[in-house]
Amino acid sequence: MKNHYAQYALLILAFMALPFLVDAVPFLGPTWVRILGFAMLYVLLALGLNIVIGYAGLLDMGYIGFYAIGAYLYALLSSPHLNMVGLAEGVLNWPIWIIIPLAAVLAALCGVLVGAPVLKLRGDYLAIVTLGFGEIIRIFMNNLDQPVNITNGPQGISAIAPLHIDAAAWSHAVGETPRTLLSLQAKWSVLGLQVSPVISYYLFFLAIVILAIILSKRLEVSRIGRAWMALREDEVAAEAMGLNKRNLKLLAFAMGATFGGVSGALFSAYQGFVSPESFTLMESIMVLAMVVLGGMGSIRGVVLGALILSIMPEVFRDLVNWAQPFVLDNVTFISRDVLRNVLDASTLRMLVFGLALILVMRFRPEGLWPSQRRRAELHELDAEPTAPEAGLDGTPMQREAVPQDLLFKEADKV
Amino acid sequence: MQATLDILLQQVLNGLVLGSIYALVALGYTMVYGIIGLINFAHGEIVMVGAMVTISVLTMLAGFGFAPGVLTLLLAIMIAAIVCMLMAQGMEKFAYRPLRKAPRLTPLILAIGISIFLQNLAMMIWGRGYKTFPEVVETRPIEVFGATITNVQMSIMVISVVIMFALWLLVDKTRLGKAMRATAQNQEVAGLMGININRVISATFVIGASLGAVAGVMRAVNYGQADAYMGLLLGLKAFSAAVLGGIGNLFGAMAGGILLGLIESLAAGYTGQITGGFLGANYQDIFAFIVLILVLLVRPNGLMGERQADRA
Numbered sequence: 001m002k003n004h005y006a007q008y009a010l011l012i013l014a015f016m017a018l019p020f021l022v023d024a025v026p027f028l029g030p031t032w033v034r035i036l037g038f039a040m041l042y043v044l045l046a047l048g049l050n051i052v053i054g055y056a057g058l059l060d061m062g063y064i065g066f067y068a069i070g071a072y073l074y075a076l077l078s079s080p081h082l083n084m085v086g087l088a089e090g091v092l093n094w095p096i097w098i099i100i101p102l103a104a105v106l107a108a109l110c111g112v113l114v115g116a117p118v119l120k121l122r123g124d125y126l127a128i129v130t131l132g133f134g135e136i137i138r139i140f141m142n143n144l145d146q147p148v149n150i151t152n153g154p155q156g157i158s159a160i161a162p163l164h165i166d167a168a169a170w171s172h173a174v175g176e177t178p179r180t181l182l183s184l185q186a187k188w189s190v191l192g193l194q195v196s197p198v199i200s201y202y203l204f205f206l207a208i209v210i211l212a213i214i215l216s217k218r219l220e221v222s223r224i225g226r227a228w229m230a231l232r233e234d235e236v237a238a239e240a241m242g243l244n245k246r247n248l249k250l251l252a253f254a255m256g257a258t259f260g261g262v263s264g265a266l267f268s269a270y271q272g273f274v275s276p277e278s279f280t281l282m283e284s285i286m287v288l289a290m291v292v293l294g295g296m297g298s299i300r301g302v303v304l305g306a307l308i309l310s311i312m313p314e315v316f317r318d319l320v321n322w323a324q325p326f327v328l329d330n331v332t333f334i335s336r337d338v339l340r341n342v343l344d345a346s347t348l349r350m351l352v353f354g355l356a357l358i359l360v361m362r363f364r365p366e367g368l369w370p371s372q373r374r375r376a377e378l379h380e381l382d383a384e385p386t387a388p389e390a391g392l393d394g395t396p397m398q399r400e401a402v403p404q405d406l407l408f409k410e411a412d413k414v
Numbered sequence: 415m416q417a418t419l420d421i422l423l424q425q426v427l428n429g430l431v432l433g434s435i436y437a438l439v440a441l442g443y444t445m446v447y448g449i450i451g452l453i454n455f456a457h458g459e460i461v462m463v464g465a466m467v468t469i470s471v472l473t474m475l476a477g478f479g480f481a482p483g484v485l486t487l488l489l490a491i492m493i494a495a496i497v498c499m500l501m502a503q504g505m506e507k508f509a510y511r512p513l514r515k516a517p518r519l520t521p522l523i524l525a526i527g528i529s530i531f532l533q534n535l536a537m538m539i540w541g542r543g544y545k546t547f548p549e550v551v552e553t554r555p556i557e558v559f560g561a562t563i564t565n566v567q568m569s570i571m572v573i574s575v576v577i578m579f580a581l582w583l584l585v586d587k588t589r590l591g592k593a594m595r596a597t598a599q600n601q602e603v604a605g606l607m608g609i610n611i612n613r614v615i616s617a618t619f620v621i622g623a624s625l626g627a628v629a630g631v632m633r634a635v636n637y638g639q640a641d642a643y644m645g646l647l648l649g650l651k652a653f654s655a656a657v658l659g660g661i662g663n664l665f666g667a668m669a670g671g672i673l674l675g676l677i678e679s680l681a682a683g684y685t686g687q688i689t690g691g692f693l694g695a696n697y698q699d700i701f702a703f704i705v706l707i708l709v710l711l712v713r714p715n716g717l718m719g720e721r722q723a724d725r726a
Contacts, residue, residue, distance in 0.1 A: 059519055117711050124453045124522055128653060129710060132703030135650075139700050281646070285526060292523055342538045351534040357527030362509060365520045 015206055019199045032314075033198045037270060039310040040205035041263050046290040046306035047212045047299070048259025053288070054297030055225055056252035057232030059127040061284050062114065062134025066257040068141060068279035069110055070103040070264025072151060075274045077102075078161040083174065085149040090171035096163050100265050107261025108254040115253030119246055134284055142276040156275025162197070163204065163269045184269075201270055208266070209303075212259060216299050219255070228252055229297075282350075289357050295367025304369050313349045320345040424561040425683040426676065431567045431636060433675020434574035438629035439652030440659070440667040441581065442622030448662035449598045449618045451518075452510060455525035457626055458649015459532035460498050462642060464627030465634040466540050467494040472548045482550040495627040501532075502623030506616050529646070536642040544641035547634045570632045577625065578668050584621070585664060594618060598662070647699065651678075654706035660719025669718065677701055 019033045045067060052060045075081070077099050082088035118129045145153030164183035184200045195203075219225045227248050230238040239245050268274050286309065294305025324343045328336060341347070360367065366375045439461055446454045471490040480486045505528060513521045555562045585591035596604040597614045605611050633648060634640035651674065659670025682698040709716060 053519075057519075059522070117707065120714060121710055122518075124451075124518060125657070125710060125714075127522060128453065128650070128657070129703075129707055131650070132654075132706055136700050136703055139697065143697060282530075285530065288523070288526075337541070338538075341541050344537070344542075347534050347537045347542075350530055351538070354527045354529070354531030354534060358509065358524055358531060361520050361524035361527060362512065365513075365516060 012206075012210065016203065019202045020193065023196070023199065030196065030198050033196075033202060035311065035314050037198065037202045037205055038267075039307055040202060040209050041267050041270070042287070042290065042310040043209050043303050043306040044205070044212055044259055044263040044266075045287050046294070046302045047209075047216050048256045048263065049287050050256075050291050050297065050299070050302045051216065051219065051228075051259070052252050052256035053291055054302065055220065055232070056228040056249060058249060058252060059124070059130070059288075060253070060256065061127045061131035061281075061288065062137070063130075063256070063260055063287055064279045064281075064284040065114070065134040065137040066107040066110060066260030067264035067267065067283075068137055068276075069107050070261035070266075071268040071274045071278070072141065072157070072264075073103045073106055073261075074099050074265040074268035075157040075160050076150075078269070079157055079159050080174070081152060081157045081159075087148075087150075088171070090173050092171045093161050093164075094171075095165050096265075096269075097165060100262055103261040103265040104258045105261075107257040107264070110261075111253040111255075111257025112250050114257075115250050119249050131281065131284070134279075135281060138276050138279050138281075141279070151276075154276060156273060156277070158273045160268055160272045160274070162272070163201070163266070205266060205270075208262070213299060213303070220297075220299070224248070224251065286353075289353065293356065293360055293368060295370035298367065298369060298371035301367050301369035301371070305367065308368075309353070313353075316349050316352070317345045320348055420560055421683055422680075423559055425679045427558065427561055427563045427567075429676035429679035430672065431563075431570055431675070432679055433672035434571050435629050435632050435636065435648075435671075436652050436655045436675050437668045437671025438574055438577065438625045438632070439648060440656040440671040441578070441664065442626045443649075443653050444656040444659075444661050444664065444667040445594075445618050445622045447656070449594060449615055450510070450514065450601075452521050453525065453653065454510075454619075454622075455522065455649070456505060456528040456532060457622065458645035458647075458652070459529050459536075460502060460623050460645070461626040461630035461633070461648055461652075462536060462640070462645030463501065463532065464494045464498045464630030465640040465644065466536060466545065466630075466642070467497050468627075468631045469545045469547055469634065469640060470540070472550060476548060482548070484551060487550045491628060491631050494631065495624045498623040498627040499620045502619040503616055506619040511612065511615075529649075533642055533645065540642060542642065544639045546639050547637075566635055570636060573628070574632070577628065581621070581625070582664065590614070590617060651702040654702045657706055657716055658709050660716025663716070663718045666716055666718035670716065673717075674702060674705060677705055 019036055022028045022032045022036065023030060025032075045063070048066075049060065049063050052058050052063070077092050077094040080091045083091050114130065114133045118126055121129060141151045142154055144151040145155075151157070162183055162185040164185070184204060185197050186200075187197065188195050188200070227238070227243050230241065230243060231245060231248055235245060267278075271278075287306075290305040290309045291302050292305070293309060294303065295301030320343055327343060328339060331339060439457070442457045442460070443454060446452055446457070468490045471493050472486065475486055475490060476482065480489075509524055509528060510521055513524065551566060554565045556565060556568060585594060593604070593609045593614045594617070596607065596609055597611050601611050604614075629652075630640070630645075633644065652671065655670040655674040656667045657670070658674060659666025659668070661667075678698060678701050681701045685697060713719075
């Protein structure tokens with residue numbers, strides 16, 4: 001057991017050391033530390049969506065809406081925008097210990113609002129309706145620059161203050177520099193190690209991700225988590241066992257949305273700029289793919305999926321940008337226009353991503369690193385006792401008991 | 415007031431044109447859903463491919479010296495429809511068929527993957543920008559009680575009605591149609607009755623795809639252009655239309671499509687007036703979703719859908 005914790009501590013230490021290493025490597029540098037920071041935000045998002053899809057089995061395709069709500073909340077409450085349009089006196093600069101819980105609560109409320117009307121719907125209807133909600137949120141953000149300029153429309157909100165704690169002032173006069181107690185924008189050093197702002201952000205996000213992982217794990221094994229999974233497997237049977245379907249589903253929506261809202265607020269502070277562009281349907285699908293690729297319901301899988309899908313595209317972009325001039329110079333038998341279309345980094349990336357989604361669903365629907373239970377369900381016919389799989393820490397995992405009747409159950413519903 | 419009424423007739427006509435396109439796409443969704451209970455997310459992409467292939471073929475035919483005209487257009491549409499049908503058949507055979515017994519979400523997510531894949535493949539082939547639809551048929555405006563409609567828009571409506579009638583004949587009167595209805599009711603029993611269900615399901619996909627291809631061309635002609643992104647939103651709206659009418663029900667999809675077209679065009683024309691300029695026509699795209707949500711709240715089985723027990 002002690003060994004267990006030591007392993008986790010080592011893993012965390014490795015993740016803490018990662019940005020310093022990346023920063024030191026010449027061809028990676030701060031750009032890649034920044035990418036790692038975004039990867040952490042995606043992990044947070046994927047963990048949130050995992051609660052909704054993985055645990056409760058509700059396919060939410062408008063998840064990015066909650067991310068948008070968190071992001072816009074932070075943007076409005078700590079940027080000069082509201083002051084500029086005359087809705088606030090002074091430049092708002094709320095401290096994070098107010099904004100982040102507020103983002104969590106607001107997102108959760110929206111989660112309940114979205115969830116309540118669609119609870120009765122079956123899985124695939126739910127997907128389309130939530131997708132509609134996500135689009136509605138985005139279209140409103142795109143158009144709410146009139147009659148009252150709240151979101152500044154497609155231009156988005158810029159000059160967002162970095163993450164900071166400030167006990168005294170919630171706003172400051174125009175033109176004045178805010179007085180902050182602890183800002184992630186400041187440089188600091190520990191044990192002679194220079195910590196740049198982008199690394200501080202990463203470390204802060206990492207801490208929140210670790211918190212989220214612990215929370216997810218506790219939820220998974222809690223009474224509520226088990227109730228969610230029971231609902232996912234068979235609603236009728238779960239209700240017959242006395243589970244309150246409505247409350248449980250709403251709770252799943254709210255919990256998932258909370259993660260999204262917090263992640264959105266952090267994103268806003270990290271990027272310093274938000275616009276509706278960042279919250280398109282494609283982003284929702286991207287987060288969904290992270291959960292699916294890693295393995296729905298499996299925390300380690302989801303983390304892995306999020307890391308792969310947020311870092312790979314960047315690697316891909318570098319690779320394509322590097323290869324493009326070379327190919328354009330040397331391949332002459334195909335027209336240059338066609339080549340340029342084919343070698344477009346974002347198109348190629350999405351193409352590969354779509355293909356990955358197809359292949360994973362077709363050949364490995366349980367994901368790359370699934371939980372034991374899920375794998376057993378999806379491979380009901382070829383199920384055979386396998387050797388205990390090594391866990392995150394290398395020690396054999398305790399195999400979850402999978403009752404025989406579950407193995408042979410006709411699982412035609414998620 | 416007179417101005418408002420003039421707009422009304424114009425918007426109704428626009429809505430009918432838009433609605434007949436939605437209806438054709440919605441039929442593709444509803445047929446597939448009716449028979450295997452799958453939301454074929456990639457159907458919108460098939461519509462897009464139909465439009466893009468037609469444009470490419472028309473450009474190519476013009477290069478070969480074909481005179482622009484109705485026959486050239488028909489030839490192009492036929493080629494596009496064949497491409498779409500082959501795509502749908504391949505999709506069904508290699509992606510959906512092996513997953514027919516899998517949990518519901520698996521094929522749905524797979525369909526989303528196909529949709530993304532096709533969209534980006536189209537971007538590689540045709541580029542990111544839009545393609546203008548070549549002027550193959552001369553467009554003439556027709557005056558109807560003060561409102562204008564073009565001969566092209568008129569033919570869009572007429573052709574949709576003809577296609578829908580033909581589809582009804584196919585489903586209601588032919589052996590294949592009977593087999594489709596039987597398969598939709600119960601695959602296993604239909605199989606026991608000697609129906610080759612794989613073939614029937616494949617045929618359903620293929621017929622839906624051909625309707626989609628025609629609808630894609632109509633949309634491209636109506637707006638004068640097409641791009642690789644057009645399938646996604648069109649598909650979502652058409653799906654909303656199918657749900658509005660009661661998914662799985664052919665007449666429901668037709669009625670739902672036309673109703674959605676009317677709602678959208680009237681809403682786009684009047685939201686500004688009703689809300690006193692607070693909400694403008696740029697909210698047009700959300701009406702489909704709002705309608706979808708409201709319908710599912712009030713009448714989850716759609717306007718014409720029958721009540722059916724949850725398939726556990």
